[in-house]
Each structure stands twice: as C-alpha cells, then as structure tokens.
Amino acid sequence: CLQEHVKDEL
C-alpha cells in the first residue's frame, strides 16, 4: 500500500 511506501522515507 502507498502508506507503507512512504514509511521508509523522511
């Protein structure tokens, strides 16, 4: 899911 995508960002 997209939310999981951005979790490894800053």
Next chain:
Amino acid sequence: MNLFRLAGDMTHLLSIVVLLLKIRTTKSCAGISLKTQELYALVFVTRYLDLFSRYVSFYNSVMKLVFLGTSFAIVWYMRYHKVVKQTYNKDEDTFKHYFLVLPSFVLALLIPHAFNTVEILWTFSIYLEAVAILPQLVLLQRSRNIDNLTGNYVFLLGGYRVLYLFNWVYRLFMEENHKMRWIRDFVEILNTAWMSGLVQTALYADFFYYYIKSWKNREKLKLTA
C-alpha cells in the same frame, strides 16, 4: 532509493544549510518565520518517534538525526541567540500555531494510518508538514524586500516537495511486481501522504511564480499581496 528521492532529500538538506548559513554568517534571521521553524521541529519530533524502534537504513537514521538537530538549532538561534533574536520580525510573524496544529491533529485522529499513538502522531506530522510553510509565506508577503538567502531557502524547500512528488510517481510505477497493481494504487491516490504532498507543493506555486519572474528580470524578489 531512486534519484528523485535522493535529489529531494539533498534539496531539503541544502535548504536547511542555506538557512543556517544565513543565520550564522549574517547573524540575522530577518524574513524567517519562527512559527514555521517551530512547526518543522514539531513535525520532525512527531514523525521520527520510531527512530530507535524501527530501523530502515543507516542513511535514514543519520538524516533523521540531522533534521531533528538542525531544526532545534534554528529555533534556538531565533529564540535565544542574543544578536540573532533581535533581527526576528516578530510583529509580522503573527500566524497562530494552533490554527495549523489543531486541524492537523483532528484530521490525524479521524484518518490515522493505524490507531495507536505513534501512528496517529506520524499521520499528524504528514498533515502538519503540508501546511507548516504557511506562516513563512505570509511573512514573505509582508516583507518589502526579501534577501537572496531567504528566497533561495524557500525555493529549495519547495523544490524538495516537487522532487518528492516525482519520487512517489516513480515508485508507484516502478516498484510494483504485479503489472495491474498500479491501477488499484491509483485509486488510493487520495491517501494521506499524497494529498498532503500535493497541497504542500501547490502552496509554493505562487512563490515559484514570483521567484522565477524576479530571477528572469534580474530584480530583487518581492511578493505582491
């Protein structure tokens, strides 16, 4: 990590370097909104609560510490440094914190990623980051002359958001194993991070317009209300 993400992070880092450079070399924070800087410090604290509990990469951990450290250093300079604090445009920086913090928090409670403290605060930080630039943009509108470093700072900060948007589009199309997966994900485009990122980028549109115009005409940057 793709090139857009790296370029976005570096632009973000560079914006902070430019701001610290302005503060340290000119001993002035004229044109910089303390409200925005305090909101960014709050954004980083609430987003990086998992700093020690969830390891992603060495790069991520170092960058998180840098963002936390520099945001607090900037707030310290503006509030307590005996020379710098006198240059702060206190009377023009009147945007109220709670006007942005409260709606962000309510929204995070309504639409959290998962219902626990860390996740709610993470969601809150995403919403808050989207609008934290507003006091700064309002202050720029009120300033007669915007010095180059301040203009470059806001430009780089906006650039970081644009690059992050490119990064998300890139990831959406390149990181899926299943070919049709992106269609389902595209429906999900209305999710927290994307919408906040889009809003945040849109907020800069006006600023970009005047920044590029002043650069083309070789004039000093000035925002007209």
